[in-house]
Amino acid sequence: MARSKRSQRPRANPPSLPLGREIPTDTGTVRLDQETDGSVLVTLNGMPSSMIHPDAQVLSFEYMRWIFSAIRALHPQSSAEEGRLAIAHLGGGAAALPRALADAYPQSTNSVVEIDGALLDLVRTWFDLPRSPRISLRADDALVALDGWREDRFDLVIRDVFAGGTIPRAFQDLTAVSAVRRVLRPGGFYFVNSVMRPASSVISDELATLSRVFEHVSLIAEPSALKKRRTANCILIGSDDELPPEVERAIRSDAVSVRLMPNAEVQRMIRHGHVLRREAVSSAADEPAERSGPYRFG
Secondary structure, three states: OOOOOOOOOOOOOOOOOOEOOOEEOOOOEEEEEEOOOOOEEEEEOOEEEEEEOOOOOOOOOHHHHHHHHHHHHHOOOOOOHHHOOEEEEEOOOOOHHHHHHHHHOOOOEEEEEEOOHHHHHHHHHHOOOOOOOOEEEEEOOHHHHHHHOOOOOEEEEEEOOOEOOEEOHHHOOHHHHHHHHHHEEEEEEEEEEEEEOOOOOHHHHHHHHHHOOOOEEEEEEOHHHHHHOOOEEEEEEEEOOOOOHHHHHHHHOOOOOOEEOOHHHHHHHHHHOOOOOHHHOOOOOOOOOEEOHHHOOO
16 A cells, blocks of 8 residues: 655654643643653543654554554545545544544545634644644534535544543434435545443444444454453444455554454344434433543544
8 A cells, every 4th residue: 555755844743842731721631741752642631632743644542543544545545536535523632633644645635623622722833733724623513513514525524522531422323423424425434433341332332323324334343352342442434335355454454453343243233233313312411421431542
């Protein structure tokens, strides 16, 4: 898989970063800590949120690598047109994944919606994020943004939304999934960062919900995590078309023993899941959601 031409501008983080201090934002606090390789760990409200590496395409958090690898396999930039992707990010954090995708696809547009406007201002100041339209940062509720976007606007939609360490149920239900499908172009892909927990059916429920809207539903996960039902990130993908074999090969190359799960296993989980509906969800704030614990890597 060919790599894109990297930007020649400096990638080093500025020396004036306010390291080791809790800085207030609209929804809590953010803290920056420097790693030995030059990366900066971004912690939101006490939870690891992003890792910003001097090389934009180096992603330290596993689930981000899985999404990035899958997208690179789906869009290898074999032509100039292939690199002109319109990408929506529901949830932004410090924009590590949008930054990587903007670097890999310089002609792409990344529309990032993050509810914490103060955090976005800080992130834009601290890190070498490309300017709009390569990366546009919008302070808003991602559901509001989703409802306002026109049909067939995006090639890719990526959901990485957490509130207080939880995934709001309003982003998981059939109404939200249908809204995502509306803004996706034919042949587009919906990537969902979800979290599996012991004694929880959230992954099966989300797969079942996706299957009501998308022709094909896929799951990227660690087989051992599924078998032992331990807390772990999983990536769910909704699409019109079946994923090509290049995606599985790309995922298998990761340092973690992660796999694109066999369709038979995904269908089994769908049969055991329940479609999540809006009438059963009063609001993101009122309803309990799946806790991500230490796995909030966004």
